[in-house]
Amino acid sequence: MKKFRSIMQHLFNPLHLFCRLREVGVEQDKAKKFCCAYERYVYKKVGGL
Numbered sequence: 001m002k003k004f005r006s007i008m009q010h011l012f013n014p015l016h017l018f019c020r021l022r023e024v025g026v027e028q029d030k031a032k033k034f035c036c037a038y039e040r041y042v043y044k045k046v047g048g049l
Contacts, residue, residue, distance in 0.1 A: 014039040 010016060014035040021031040 012043065014043055 017038060018031050018035040021034065022028065026034075
């Protein structure tokens with residue numbers, strides 16, 4: 001279960017999401033705003049998964 005949790009933490013890490021958004025062509029400012037909001041309202045509320 002620890003390995004699964006570690007994988008999920010990596011995949012849903014705001015920085016990881018930022019990089020994936022940039023890879024698919026999302027503008028830097030939009031990706032940054034999305035990831036900042038995601039980190040503030042989702043990622044930290046769940047305790048980093």
